[in-house]
Amino acid sequence: MRSRVIGCTLGLSLAALASGALAAEKVSDGVVKVGILNDLSGIYSDFTGRGSAVAAQIAIDEMGAKVLGAPVELVAADHQNKPDIAANLAREWFDQGKVDMIADFPTSSTALAVMEIAKQKNRVTMLSAGVAMAAITDKCSPLSAQWMVNTYALAAGTAKALLKAGKKSWTFVTADYTFGHSLEKDAAAVVEAEGGKVLGVSRHPFPGGDFSSYMLKAQATGAQVIALANAGSDTINAVKQAAEYGIGRSDKQVIAPLLTYITDVKSLGLAKAQDMYLTEAFYWDYDDRSRAFAEKYFSKMKRMPSASQAAIYSAVLSYLKAIEAAGTDEAGAVMSQLRSMTIDDAVIRNGKLRADGALVHDLLLLQVKKPAESKRDWDFYHVKAVLKGDEVYPKPSDACPLNAKG
Amino acid sequence: MSDITLQAFMAQLTIGLIGGCFYAMLSMGLAIIFGLLNIINFTHGAQFMMAAFLAWIGLTQVGPWLGQPDLQVNFWLALVLAPALVAVFGMAIERTLLRRLYHLDHLYGLLLTFGVALVMEGGFRYVFGVSGQGYEPPEILQGPVDVGFMLLPKYRVFVVAASLLICLATWYLFERTKLGAYLRAGTENPRLLQAFGINVPVMITLTYGFGVALAGIAGVLAAPIMQITPLMGGSLLNIVFAVVVIGGLGSILGAMLTGLGLGLIEGLTKVVYPEASTVVVFVIMALALLLRPAGLFGREA
Numbered sequence: 001m002r003s004r005v006i007g008c009t010l011g012l013s014l015a016a017l018a019s020g021a022l023a024a025e026k027v028s029d030g031v032v033k034v035g036i037l038n039d040l041s042g043i044y045s046d047f048t049g050r051g052s053a054v055a056a057q058i059a060i061d062e063m064g065a066k067v068l069g070a071p072v073e074l075v076a077a078d079h080q081n082k083p084d085i086a087a088n089l090a091r092e093w094f095d096q097g098k099v100d101m102i103a104d105f106p107t108s109s110t111a112l113a114v115m116e117i118a119k120q121k122n123r124v125t126m127l128s129a130g131v132a133m134a135a136i137t138d139k140c141s142p143l144s145a146q147w148m149v150n151t152y153a154l155a156a157g158t159a160k161a162l163l164k165a166g167k168k169s170w171t172f173v174t175a176d177y178t179f180g181h182s183l184e185k186d187a188a189a190v191v192e193a194e195g196g197k198v199l200g201v202s203r204h205p206f207p208g209g210d211f212s213s214y215m216l217k218a219q220a221t222g223a224q225v226i227a228l229a230n231a232g233s234d235t236i237n238a239v240k241q242a243a244e245y246g247i248g249r250s251d252k253q254v255i256a257p258l259l260t261y262i263t264d265v266k267s268l269g270l271a272k273a274q275d276m277y278l279t280e281a282f283y284w285d286y287d288d289r290s291r292a293f294a295e296k297y298f299s300k301m302k303r304m305p306s307a308s309q310a311a312i313y314s315a316v317l318s319y320l321k322a323i324e325a326a327g328t329d330e331a332g333a334v335m336s337q338l339r340s341m342t343i344d345d346a347v348i349r350n351g352k353l354r355a356d357g358a359l360v361h362d363l364l365l366l367q368v369k370k371p372a373e374s375k376r377d378w379d380f381y382h383v384k385a386v387l388k389g390d391e392v393y394p395k396p397s398d399a400c401p402l403n404a405k406g
Numbered sequence: 407m408s409d410i411t412l413q414a415f416m417a418q419l420t421i422g423l424i425g426g427c428f429y430a431m432l433s434m435g436l437a438i439i440f441g442l443l444n445i446i447n448f449t450h451g452a453q454f455m456m457a458a459f460l461a462w463i464g465l466t467q468v469g470p471w472l473g474q475p476d477l478q479v480n481f482w483l484a485l486v487l488a489p490a491l492v493a494v495f496g497m498a499i500e501r502t503l504l505r506r507l508y509h510l511d512h513l514y515g516l517l518l519t520f521g522v523a524l525v526m527e528g529g530f531r532y533v534f535g536v537s538g539q540g541y542e543p544p545e546i547l548q549g550p551v552d553v554g555f556m557l558l559p560k561y562r563v564f565v566v567a568a569s570l571l572i573c574l575a576t577w578y579l580f581e582r583t584k585l586g587a588y589l590r591a592g593t594e595n596p597r598l599l600q601a602f603g604i605n606v607p608v609m610i611t612l613t614y615g616f617g618v619a620l621a622g623i624a625g626v627l628a629a630p631i632m633q634i635t636p637l638m639g640g641s642l643l644n645i646v647f648a649v650v651v652i653g654g655l656g657s658i659l660g661a662m663l664t665g666l667g668l669g670l671i672e673g674l675t676k677v678v679y680p681e682a683s684t685v686v687v688f689v690i691m692a693l694a695l696l697l698r699p700a701g702l703f704g705r706e707a
Contacts, residue, residue: 041528041531041532042536043536043637044536045531045535045536046535046536046537047537176680176681202680203680203681204680204683205680205681205683205684207641209632209641209642210421210424210425210631210632212421213418213421213422213673213676213677213680214676214680216414216417216418216421216556217414217418217676217677217680220411220414232537233536233537233538233633233635233637236537236538236633237632237633240540240631240632240633241631244559244561244562244631245550245557245559246550246557263537264537266537267537267538267539267540267633268540269540271542272540
């Protein structure tokens with residue numbers, strides 16, 4: 001295997017030498033440079049952070065670190081979840097750093113800021129962690145792709161599955177800021193459209209500390225589903241404190257966090273997280289292909305990839321393949337190449353990139369295992385269903401001008 | 407409003423009381439440190455966090471590190487050991503850094519402690535990540551008790567009892583004993599006290615250590631309830647500072663009663679209008695500053 005990789009690389013480099021002049025013309029600046037912009041030290045660093053760069057490097061290595069004879073390089077930086085810092089870094093990368101594509105953005109506000117700059121500079125952005133709907137509705141860009149999920153798909157995935165299982169009455173515990181509100185709104189819309197009922201909403205300040213009040217209030221509504229429209233440490237604390245009071249421990253009432261990463265479940269522990277339903281686009285233990293990628297990642301990071309770290313791998317791999325197929329790294333050409341391909345790799349299945357930048361693909365409905373059912377560390381989920389992209393992704397929005405044209 | 411039953415109301419009050427206990431314990435430490443050292447101790451949150459981490463390390467990590475997976479520092483031992491270690495760490499900071507600032511303006515102490523807190527948080531974040539860790543309370547405290555109007559986790563009952571006991575003991579120590587009298591005299595006139603043959607610098611170091619230890623105990627108690635993350639102290643500290651200001655800077659009784667009271671008020675706000683629950687403490691602070699600038703229990707300077 002190793003000798004084959006070396007052989008391939010050698011062959012490619014020879015070809016590159018032969019067509020050196022040609023490659024330089026096809027690839028701007030003679031190098032394809034991928035930038036990872038995310039949170040390296042703050043509250044989102046566990047599910048993005050350094051792991052994202054590692055995932056990107058795996059994809060680059062699989063391509064032999066070259067496309068069209070030009071070398072592929074990686075840069076990474078901390079945007080500290082601040083749009084202004086992200087914008088400055090992106091500008092510098094585009095103007096002086098020869099960066100062709102930037103990915104990740106765990107905070108959607110940073111993504112929206114960089115998307116705008118990338119559009120002006122004719123470069124590509126791929127949102128593997130940013131999930132805000134704005135990126136594919138009113139702020140959509142022809143040079144941007146949302147490579148994993150959006151809040152609607154997350155909410156719809158879990159909501160539809162639970163409604164189908166007869167859980168019709170819902171209550172929300174929502175983080176009181178833009179993200180929480182939009183997650184709640186999207187989920188409530190699905191619940192009502194499918195014949196369910198929303199019995200109540202309690203909104204907590206962001207970030208919150210003690211959630212027992214809100215969880216008790218939610219329990220008192222008697223709803224069959226307590227949906228958590230929050231994320232990260234808020235979700236973890238809400239689930240943890242609910243467990244203390246025995247909330248969500250019966251078939252009559254379940255807790256459904258609408259945005260959960262495997263790193264959250266890891267830090268909660270199965271004892272507290274057991275039986276919860278959630279939607280993710282990637283689970284490392286899904287099949288042989290996903291396991292093969294995950295083991296590669298594990299050997300470098302000593303932990304399993306989160307869905308958004310896995311998405312980086314797929315995004316970078318697809319981007320490089322598209323450059324190769326298009327024969328150029330010009331942003332517009334690469335994007336139309338991506339739109340014409342079916343994305344199918346270790347992470348993304350049956351993926352189609354829409355005009356508005358939404359990558360529509362299969363999602364997984366997961367249920368957290370009981371401690372006794374888990375055979376090893378990171379063995380966390382039962383895969384309950386594969387949700388087809390068309391069923392869970394939102395229809396193209398009129399707010400995005402790219403949709404109106406098509 | 408009308409749909410809130412008496413039971414739910416009582417449940418929320420109880421939760422408010424639990425929150426209030428943490429506020430009281432943390433703000434007492436702050437009040438003691440401010441009272442005697444004139445230092446606004448911004449490392450308080452980080453010290454709270456550090457104790458929680460130390461307890462977690464003792465409970466879950468030490469064994470595997472030493473190659474003996476079954477070995478663990480149990481919760482009761484951690485409850486003593488972790489605050490003690492944090493106190494020693496605090497006293498080292500007092501001896502090496504804070505001591506140099508006593509003759510300067512308050513601001514220097516504030517900036518120094520703020521910086522130390524950032525370094526501590528950064529260090530823990532680098533080593534342990536941000537998603538957080540957790541551990542279970544000891545078995546005897548797991549599960550709920552039926553208190554009539556709700557099922558209350560035993561552990562939380564224990565937290566309330568323990569923190570009330572600690573608060574009362576601290577108050578007694580500082581306000582009713584001879585040692586407390588010396589300590590209070592030290593703030594008024596350190597030179598005179600020194601003339602009586604009391605080693606004031608050592609007394610100050612120990613007092614700082616004691617205040618830090620209170621934060622440490624709160625940290626260990628909070629760990630099974632909250633997620634142990636490097637950020638857990640910082641988010642609590644804002645409120646605790648407000649408590650100290652409302653109670654009256656340096657007033658130990660004020661810190662205790664205000665802490666409990668604000669916990670209850672916060673709990674009530676969560677029932678009536680949850681969106682305001684983080685703001686209510688600061689609204690009260692603003693009112694208190696307007697009407698009684700020295701705080702509810704503070705002495706006018």
